[in-house]
Amino acid sequence: MAMPNDLEISRHTVLKPIGRVAADIGIAEHLVEPYGRNVAKISLDAIGERDGTRRARYVVVTAITPTPLGEGKTTTTVGLGQAFDHLDQRAVIAIRQPSMGPTFGIKGGAAGGGYAQVAPMEALNLHLTGDMHAVTAAHNLLAAMLDNHLHKGNALGIDPHTITWRRVIDSNDRDLRQIVTGLGGKADGTPRQTGFDITAASEVMAILALSTSLADLRQRLGRIVVGYDHDGQPVTAEQLKAAGAMCVILREAIKPNLMQTIEHTPVLVHCGPFGNIAHGNSSIVADRIGIRDTDYLITEAGFGADMGAERFFNIKCRTSGMAPDAAVIVATVRALKAHSGNYRISAGRPLPDELLAENPDDVRVGAANLRKQIANIRAHGVTPVVAINAFPTDHPSERQAIMDVAAEEGVRAATSTHFTEGGKGAVELADAVAEACNEPADFRLLYEDDLPLVDKIDRIARDVYGADGVDISPAAQRQLATYERCGYGMLPVCIAKTHLSLSADPALKGAPTGWRLPVREVRASVGAGFIYAICGEMRTMPGLSSAPAAEQIDIDDAGQIVGLS
Incomplete structure (x- = not known):
């Protein structure tokens, strides 16, 4: 049977x-x-x-x-x-x-x-209990308040070209990866190119997972960096006066x-x-x-x-x-x-x-x-x-x-x-x-807080991935220098790479050797409390296949869900 x-x-x-x-x-x-x-x-x-x-x-x-x-x-x-x-x-x-x-x-x-x-x-x-939707709402509230700040005169002097805060939604939708907002008349906002990520990729989700209390959550939300002003200084959710309302949304x-x-x-x-x-x-x-x-x-x-x-x-x-x-x-x-x-x-x-x-x-x-x-x-x-x-x-x-x-x-x-x-x-x-x-415990971290960011990336690449070293692009080098200057050098690092290989190339199987980790971009999740280095193309908004599972999911005559796997 x-x-x-x-x-x-x-x-x-x-x-x-x-x-x-x-x-x-x-x-x-x-x-x-x-x-x-x-x-x-x-x-x-x-x-x-x-x-x-x-x-x-x-x-x-x-x-x-x-x-x-x-x-x-x-x-x-x-x-x-x-x-x-x-x-x-x-x-x-x-x-x-x-x-x-x-x-x-x-x-x-x-x-x-x-x-x-x-x-x-x-x-x-x-x-489940709507936690994903709460993260979505809190994240998008910050995006809305950021765009509203730009529309209302940009008192913080935010450089629109440095804005990293996009919007999120809990679905696979490739058409939202790159969009332009603010189209229409003057009352409809300030046009700029942006996009959507899936909610699981939101820094707010990472913050929620790493918070140790409601008070800690509130502080981390305030530290979110959405972009930089024309002097190169970070602009935060706290400065936009959005963090308090975001925390209220996430209270449950x-x-x-x-x-x-x-x-x-x-x-x-x-x-x-x-x-x-x-x-x-x-x-x-x-x-x-x-x-x-x-x-x-x-x-x-x-x-x-x-x-x-x-x-x-x-x-x-x-x-x-x-x-x-x-x-x-x-x-x-x-x-x-x-x-x-x-x-x-x-x-x-x-x-x-x-x-x-x-x-x-x-x-x-x-x-x-x-x-x-x-x-x-x-x-x-x-x-x-x-x-x-x-x-x-x-x-x-x-x-x-x-x-x-x-x-x-x-x-x-x-x-x-x-x-x-x-x-x-x-x-x-x-x-x-x-x-x-029952064996004696000897847990240890791979690197200390005060190790420079580039050395933290190199340590993970060599000791964990088996790389011969790292190749950091000029743009990534400038970003690392900015983060060190802004006081983020003590943060741990998270390397964004393919999950299908120990290397940054999904085609390399087993335990590849004789390769170097290419770092093309580095971003800061300051609220979550880590710096992440991007190696290769990372999709933060998946697309649907030619036959998505949604096609099989339905309600039967008895009102029961069918087709869920």
């Missing part, structure tokens, strides 16, 4: 009352703000009320460099959290909120899958959302910063709530360990002061075979037949990527565990090849069948993670 699809599994799960889910992890009733039957907001007062109690082990789930199909980090995160319940340990899961752009595009939802998913999946994938959005898996493991869902131009991790406040009065807090970092995990360590943990106890690196047979460079995988298309044929030698060749990601975790003093996310098309010899590579690297590894078996299919993985968490 065929396995039910994700939506059917979710819909047939009998969920616990959300208040009981909160009570299971020691969150008192007065801190729970129900949003319907199966979702609740958690008051930030839960952080203070739970301080000083038992701290959970802190585990980040990352991966090898992914293929266009993704390798199952979220399902592994959920399956691992559920597995600890089978070991009589209490776990809390913390993940990002999905963007509706990919949900209606080609990627689909991000609730996990099979018997390792967050429920109800419709709620999670379809704007800063509260994490509580849900549960289909096995009733508590899940904190909060924020969804882009994994390319931002840090790609869920919120600090969710982690601070989830880490108390439980045994394990399992969180997930976007893309491979060279991206999401590196930023988890050097941006998120630097800000939160929290130190991880272990890291899980998700690997699949098909992805490691793809990293041999002998196959081509395209999103939305069937896997090539030759990829499905037994070939452990290609797994070993592609495992150069796994070896490098293991080294990237160890470079931060964290103990890695390899999770082999099992697929029915795998061959035993291919999985054994991954186990052999892990043994050669001296790290624990476990095969996990959580997609088809839920938590019990990840018990072996949970045991390995528990052992790793």
Whole structure:
């Protein structure tokens, strides 16, 4: 009999009352703000009320460099959290909120899958409690006040050619990438070229995820730099008198959302910063709530360990002061075979037949990527565990090849069948993670705050990506000099590059050597608290495919959602 699809599994799960889910992890009733039957907001007062109690082990789930199909980090995160319940340990899961752009595009939802998913999946994938819309509104309010300031005389002397603040919307729409605003008569504004990004790419989203309190959120919003005046001085949201109203819009959005898996493991869902131009991790406040009065807090970092995990360590943990106890690196047979460079995988298309044929030698060749990601975790003093996310098309010899590579690297590894078996299919993985968490902790950042920005970029390029160095364009050099002059040199850096390779070239698989990282532009997310270097073309507004998922999503005669995946 065929396995039910994700939506059917979710819909047939009998969920616990959300208040009981909160009570299971020691969150008192007065801190729970129900949003319907199966979702609740958690008051930030839960952080203070739970301080000083038992701290959970802190585990980040990352991966090898992914293929266009993704390798199952979220399902592994959920399956691992559920597995600890089978070991009589209490776990809390913390993940990002999905963007509706990919949900209606080609990627689909991000609730996990099979018997390792967050429920109800419709709620999670379809704007949940409206946090995405709050970020959109706050971001666009600043854009409107900026344009209004220009229209009303530009008292701050903003140079329109330096404006970096665009608008955002939570959908995939390539036609909005480049637009001209203010067309019409004199009363219709000041014409200028601008554009839209997807909401997940908003600096406001990154700020929300990195804020430690409502007061901290307010201060960070005020530090947003929207452009520069004619003397080269930064112009901020505070100067435009927009930050206060933005914070009011986000007052409820800063509260994490509580849900549960289909096995009733508590899940904190909060924020969804882009994994390319931002840090790609869920919120600090969710982690601070989830880490108390439980045994394990399992969180997930976007893309491979060279991206999401590196930023988890050097941006998120630097800000939160929290130190991880272990890291899980998700690997699949098909992805490691793809990293041999002998196959081509395209999103939305069937896997090539030759990829499905037994070939452990290609797994070993592609495992150069796994070896490098293991080294990237160890470079931060964290103990890695390899999770082999099992697929029915795998061959035993291919999985054994991954186990052999892990043994050669001296790290624990476990095969996990959580997609088809839920938590019990990840018990072996949970045991390995528990052992790793018992090793002495030696967490360390990759670089110090006072290292010059260019040296921070070079450190990541060489030590994490395996580059021979960096090539910084003249424009990027001028931008770095400006940021150092403005006092932003102490900020960490976030390198915006392709997620499909350790390098800046998506065609280079495995662990490429003999290349240099090209930095063409550098931007400042001062409110979020990092500088990001752009390497290659970075799309901050995705487009729809020729057959987007939206074509299949509908309402049936009973009023139920169909076609959501």
